[in-house]
Amino acid sequence: MTMGKVIVREAMKTSPVIVPPDITVQEAAALMRSHKVDSCFVGSEKPLGIVTERDIVRKVVAENIHPSDVTIAAIMTTPIVVINPFASLQEAMEMMGKCNVRRLPVIEHNLLIGVITEQDILQITPVLKEISHEWYSINKRDESYFKKQVFSGKCEDCGTLSTQLKNVDGRLLCEDCIDALKYE
Numbered sequence: 001m002t003m004g005k006v007i008v009r010e011a012m013k014t015s016p017v018i019v020p021p022d023i024t025v026q027e028a029a030a031l032m033r034s035h036k037v038d039s040c041f042v043g044s045e046k047p048l049g050i051v052t053e054r055d056i057v058r059k060v061v062a063e064n065i066h067p068s069d070v071t072i073a074a075i076m077t078t079p080i081v082v083i084n085p086f087a088s089l090q091e092a093m094e095m096m097g098k099c100n101v102r103r104l105p106v107i108e109h110n111l112l113i114g115v116i117t118e119q120d121i122l123q124i125t126p127v128l129k130e131i132s133h134e135w136y137s138i139n140k141r142d143e144s145y146f147k148k149q150v151f152s153g154k155c156e157d158c159g160t161l162s163t164q165l166k167n168v169d170g171r172l173l174c175e176d177c178i179d180a181l182k183y184e
Helices: 025-035 053-061 089-099 118-124 128-138 143-147 175-182
Strands: 039-043 047-052 103-108 111-117 150-154 161-168 171-173
Touching: 025 039, 025 053, 039 111, 047 053, 047 103, 047 150, 089 103, 089 118, 089 143, 103 150, 111 118, 150 171, 161 175, 171 175
Parallel strands: none
Antiparallel strands: 039 047, 103 111, 150 161, 161 171
């Protein structure tokens, strides 16, 4: 099987855990445990950020903060890099490597429909394992590639939630704000 012919939709998990930003880390961790996942998305159908087990360990446990005293929004990673369900697994692996992430929310028609992880891809295409180790050994994300990606989160100009944010001069902007800049 060649990995370029398999698309993200065929390998992704279709039931990502989504939590509101105001729940506590303790509540989110309990949901993650009950769903047997190692991450959850923060927001609604349009994710604003992601929280992983690693975030909980580094930002809560290691800081000696009680998980019921902090909201999930306070520790989420944002912005998040997103992928289209029709992208190839090769594109997904390249994006993960260049952006130094292990999971990508899958967005279709501005809605979160799934999540694909490095592990999901490696189960389908074990040959990629060697490539992924090489990319992670670089240990630095490719900033020029990262800036060209589409993000999900809050527009830094108007504050609108969007799954189509783009990096413009170091700011994440929605399509409307990008269009407004063109006419200034």
